[in-house]
Amino acid sequence: MQLALFWIFSILMLAFALGVVFLRNPVSSAMSLVMTFVALAAVFVTLDAFFIAVVQVLVYAGAVMVLFLFIIMLLDLRAEKHRKVRPSAWLGGGLVVGGFMAAISQVIAGWSALHQTKPELSDPSFNDVAGVGFTLFRDFNLPFQIIGVLLLVATVGVVLLSRKELK
Amino acid sequence: MLQDYTPVLLHVIIAVGFATVAMIANIVLGRTGKRNPTKDSVYECGMVPEMAGQPRFSVKFYLVAMLFILFDIEIVFMYPWAVVYQDFIAESGTIILWSMLSFVLILLFGYVYAIKKGALDWSR
Amino acid sequence: MNILNVMMQPEVFLVWTSLAKSIGLLAVILGLVSYTVYAERKICAWIQDRVGPNRTGIPFTGIRIQGLGQPIADALKLLLKENFIPAEVNKFYYYIAPKLSMVPAILVLAVLPFGSSLFGIPMVIADVNIGVLYVFAVSSLGVYGIVLAGWASNSKYPFLGGIRSSSQMISYELALGLSVIPVFMVCGTLSLPEIVLWQRENGWMVFPIWAKGLTWDLILSGDIGAIAQTFTAGFSLQRILLWVPMIISFVIFLIAMFAETNRAPFDLPEAEQELVGGYHTEYSGMGFALFFLGEYAAMIAGSGVIVTLFLGGWSFPLIPDGSLPGIPGVLAGLVNIGVFFAKIIALLIFFIWVRWTVPRFRYDQLMKLGWYVFFELALVNIFIAAFVLAYIK
Numbered sequence: 001m002q003l004a005l006f007w008i009f010s011i012l013m014l015a016f017a018l019g020v021v022f023l024r025n026p027v028s029s030a031m032s033l034v035m036t037f038v039a040l041a042a043v044f045v046t047l048d049a050f051f052i053a054v055v056q057v058l059v060y061a062g063a064v065m066v067l068f069l070f071i072i073m074l075l076d077l078r079a080e081k082h083r084k085v086r087p088s089a090w091l092g093g094g095l096v097v098g099g100f101m102a103a104i105s106q107v108i109a110g111w112s113a114l115h116q117t118k119p120e121l122s123d124p125s126f127n128d129v130a131g132v133g134f135t136l137f138r139d140f141n142l143p144f145q146i147i148g149v150l151l152l153v154a155t156v157g158v159v160l161l162s163r164k165e166l167k
Numbered sequence: 168m169l170q171d172y173t174p175v176l177l178h179v180i181i182a183v184g185f186a187t188v189a190m191i192a193n194i195v196l197g198r199t200g201k202r203n204p205t206k207d208s209v210y211e212c213g214m215v216p217e218m219a220g221q222p223r224f225s226v227k228f229y230l231v232a233m234l235f236i237l238f239d240i241e242i243v244f245m246y247p248w249a250v251v252y253q254d255f256i257a258e259s260g261t262i263i264l265w266s267m268l269s270f271v272l273i274l275l276f277g278y279v280y281a282i283k284k285g286a287l288d289w290s291r
Numbered sequence: 292m293n294i295l296n297v298m299m300q301p302e303v304f305l306v307w308t309s310l311a312k313s314i315g316l317l318a319v320i321l322g323l324v325s326y327t328v329y330a331e332r333k334i335c336a337w338i339q340d341r342v343g344p345n346r347t348g349i350p351f352t353g354i355r356i357q358g359l360g361q362p363i364a365d366a367l368k369l370l371l372k373e374n375f376i377p378a379e380v381n382k383f384y385y386y387i388a389p390k391l392s393m394v395p396a397i398l399v400l401a402v403l404p405f406g407s408s409l410f411g412i413p414m415v416i417a418d419v420n421i422g423v424l425y426v427f428a429v430s431s432l433g434v435y436g437i438v439l440a441g442w443a444s445n446s447k448y449p450f451l452g453g454i455r456s457s458s459q460m461i462s463y464e465l466a467l468g469l470s471v472i473p474v475f476m477v478c479g480t481l482s483l484p485e486i487v488l489w490q491r492e493n494g495w496m497v498f499p500i501w502a503k504g505l506t507w508d509l510i511l512s513g514d515i516g517a518i519a520q521t522f523t524a525g526f527s528l529q530r531i532l533l534w535v536p537m538i539i540s541f542v543i544f545l546i547a548m549f550a551e552t553n554r555a556p557f558d559l560p561e562a563e564q565e566l567v568g569g570y571h572t573e574y575s576g577m578g579f580a581l582f583f584l585g586e587y588a589a590m591i592a593g594s595g596v597i598v599t600l601f602l603g604g605w606s607f608p609l610i611p612d613g614s615l616p617g618i619p620g621v622l623a624g625l626v627n628i629g630v631f632f633a634k635i636i637a638l639l640i641f642f643i644w645v646r647w648t649v650p651r652f653r654y655d656q657l658m659k660l661g662w663y664v665f666f667e668l669a670l671v672n673i674f675i676a677a678f679v680l681a682y683i684k
Contacts, residue, residue: 027439054428058427074229137248144244151240151274158230171419181313186394222451232458239464246475252677268677
């Protein structure tokens with residue numbers, strides 16, 4: 001059951017991810033990306049990572065993608081026109097993709113973790129939110145503060161970039 | 168644990184199913200009127216529509232969305248913090264309070280900067 | 292006999308009971324939505340010294356029953372209207388936007404405990420340990436329906452309404468998310484059923500006064516001294532001081548919920564005088580009905596979250612062990628469901644009352660309130676709660 005759901009949502013996720021690339025309308029691409037994130041969250045649920053799943057929806061699908069949509073609408077982007085692609089471009093692109101795939105499959109084939117099945121949770125009632133909390137504040141306090149600094153830099157960056165408009 | 172989420176999946180199916188059925192029922196049962204150019208045009212209080220399509224909007228909306236993401240991430244960190252707060256204090260003291268306080272203070276610098284630069288001031 | 296055996300297998304049992312709960316809850320919510328609309332019209336009429344809908348009754352009999360038939364007539368009318376699609380819209384998104392705005396509101400209901408248990412089945416569709424985060428995650432998806440409706444309509448008023456609405460929703464999501472954190476610090480869990488149980492034992496979040504020893508039998512026995520003892524047992528300096536952040540949380544959450552659901556005084560996205568109907572200007576028939584339904588369902592779901600987090604959920608006040616004297620199990624379960632919906636209806640009437648009393652904000656005032664006042668107050672509030680929990684016993 002769990003495995004079947006995992007594959008169903010993985011395939012859904014990949015299908016929507018392809019939609020992001022192949023759809024011509026930028027809004028459709030953005031909405032496909034939202035669906036990709038939702039399907040990814042479902043995959044996380046099938047892997048017992050509930051907190052990550054819900055944060056995936058909350059932050060990526062619920063916040064980041066709203067920004068994407070806003071930008072698409074602000075710039076008033078319209079659907080792309082079909083273009084003629086030269087055969088040499090097809091060939092070059094195919095070579096790059098093929099080479100990349102070959103390299104990745106080489107790495108994955110030699111990776112022992114791939115052949116492992118997901119171990120069951122030792123304690124089925126494990127509360128992953130509390131787990132994240134304890135680990136974060138006991139072992140990763142400094143990285144946590146550094147994240148704060150990163151977010152500060154991002155905030156300043158956002159304000160600076162749009163400052164011309166604000167004056 | 169996964170069993171806890173099976174009902175959520177079923178609930179999603181029911182909710183989407185209801186919306187779809189309602190929409191289809193309306194298409195099947197609802198009247199179909201004649202079309203004419205006036206009915207087809209967008210609603211602009213009876214005036215002839217000017218300038219097709221959407222108006223440009225203020226960049227402030229985009230700024231708000233961006234700042235929302237940053238503070239949303241901050242809030243996400245606060246949930247695990249709140250859940251373990253009392254247990255953690257009982258176990259290893261109040262370091263958890265000061266750690267979150269410094270995190271929030273760092274972010275407050277950004278917040279104050281944004282306010283001072285007028286990023287959230289809509290009356291200008 | 293065979294079918295019954297299959298039905299009682301754990302997996303199958305889970306599936307059909309949760310399906311039954313989902314469908315039952317959806318039906319109750321639909322009924323509640325249509326009668327909330329009726330209540331809205333009726334209460335608004337009383338406030339403005341009018342009569343309100345009073346003619347629609349039982350068909351063919353001439354009995355009017357105070358216009359109680361009105362919601363059914365409205366629903367039928369919307370179902371039978373033409374589903375008109377203007378020429379210039381983006382058809383796919385025009386169709387899908389109303390669903391995207393209604394479905395999240397219904398999905399929120401999945402984690403709300405609406406009763407204790409009936410026949411041993413817990414009265415919550417899904418008891419997940421990330422309960423509240425699920426509520427926020429799902430409701431944050433509601434923005435898309437509104438933005439896409441505005442965009443797909445290819446018209447100016449809906450577009451401006453959609454952008455305004457989404458910007459307002461994400462701004463108040465911050466206040467909403469921050470304001471409830473003290474609740475989780477006190478309870479130490481995100482699971483909504485556990486928060487309700489905590490409140491049953493220790494008193495409501497906004498009214499935390501009784502303690503575990505109190506039972507219905509004790510109250511009926513009339514032993515004032517023993518009753519007073521259970522109340523004083525619930526008191527400590529920490530408890531009293533925590534009252535302050537809890538009240539602040541409640542007020543911020545309540546007001547932010549008004550903004551999240553686009554209710555007056557925060558109804559700028561559909562400000563009739565400037566934007567006609569806002570994002571659903573170009574919709575007719577069921578498309579419009581689904582937006583309307585979504586809006587009211589979001590209001591009901593929001594009230595449900597407020598009730599669950601702050602007002603004791605389905606629990607009957609003053610009974611820490613949940614025993615109702617002289618009431619058998621099944622009936623007690625029904626009473627709990629009744630208590631939950633009674634609390635929701637009380638909040639809904641409050642929502643309506645506010646809408647017809649308070650004038651609308653200006654957009655800059657709305658943003659200022661969300662980003663300056665509520666954001667800062669909620670942050671300070673969290674650290675008040677944190678200091679009290681850490682240093683005062």
